[in-house]
Amino acid sequence: MKKLFALLVVLFSVSFSNQIYAQxxxxxxxxxVVKAYFEALNASDASKIVALFTADGQLFAPSAPTAVGTEQxxxxxxxxxxxxxxxxxxxxxxxxxxxxxxxxxxxxKGSLLVKANNQKSEQNYRELFVLQKVKGSWKIVRYMYNQPA
Known part of the structure; x- marks a missing residue:
């Protein structure tokens, strides 16, 4: 009985360790994916950013209409x-x-440059990303950001 109990403990431990590693x-x-988003954002690369989203991905930007899908x-x-x-x-x-x-x-946090008047300002943001695993790859399905009060 002790051997059976010990075996069960070992099997449970291995299974739990595998789950932690997978997580x-x-x-x-x-x-x-999130780091790739910010790299593309800083590179002003719209195509790379959009490629990180699902086909029906949504962007919720403050004071702007919701952008839904690849084209928007x-x-x-x-x-x-x-x-x-x-x-x-x-x-x-x-x-x-x-x-x-x-x-x-x-x-x-960092800088934002308005091209029209060459005005640069320091900005702080907080973000929420929701990602979905699609065909084995993580993609952004919803993204929202705002500035803290």
């Missing part, structure tokens, strides 16, 4: 980059993975 691996993959996302980011240059440093605060969905909160 950690998924969190790393999700974090990589592309148009929104093109408009942003035609008018602004961003240079932000992001910090991922929390990553939660639940099955095929992941939730990420982050903060970012």
């Amino acid at each position: 950690s691996s998924e969190k790393e993959a999700v974090t990589k 996302l592309q148009g929104t980011y093109k408009y942003v980059f035609d008018n602004l240059t961003l240079s932000l440093v992001a910090s991922v605060a929390n990553v939660t993975v639940d099955g095929n969905y992941a939730f990420v909160t982050s903060t970012s």
